[in-house]
Amino acid sequence: MQPRIESVPEKKLVGTPVTMSLIDNKTFELFSDFMPNRKQVKNSLGTAIYEVMEYDGEHFKNFNPNKTFKKWAALEVENLEEIPENMSTLILESGWYAVFTYKGLAKDFSTLMQYVFTDWLPKSEYALANRPHFNVLGNKYIKDSPDSEEEVYIPIQLK
8 A cells, every 4th residue: 555645735624622542542532522513613624624643752752552642623714713612722743644545444454554664664765754643534434334544643853
C-alpha cells in the first residue's frame, strides 16, 4: 500500500479534545460527545470529521501504550470567530503528509499503523515530522462497516 505525498495547507479546526492513551482509549466517549453537538459549529467547510492526534516529540521513539496524547474530534472552519461554548480551536500548520486510504473496521486500524511505522516509513525517503496526525472521516466513512473508508494523514519530512 503506497501513500500519496501531499502538501497540506494550514487548517483551522473547531472541536472537542480529550487526553488519552491506547490503554485508556476514550475515542468512543470523545465522538459520543462531539457528534450530537457538531451542528453548533456555524462556519464549517463541509461535513468531514477530523480525528486529530497530538503527540509529543518523544511519543514514537519508544512505544508505550500507556503514553498519553491529545485526540480531537473536529470540523474544519473558515475562521475562528464563532466558537461554541463547549468547544476549542486547533490550527493544523501546513506541511507534507503521507496520505493512506484505510478501508475496513476501526478494530483493524492498527494493522495499517503497524505497516506505516514498521515497514513503509523506515524504507521510505521520509521521517516522521513532529506535527499532529489526522484522519478525515468523509462521505465514505461508515461507522462499524467493513466498507468504511477514511484518509489517514501521517506528517512527514525528508530524512
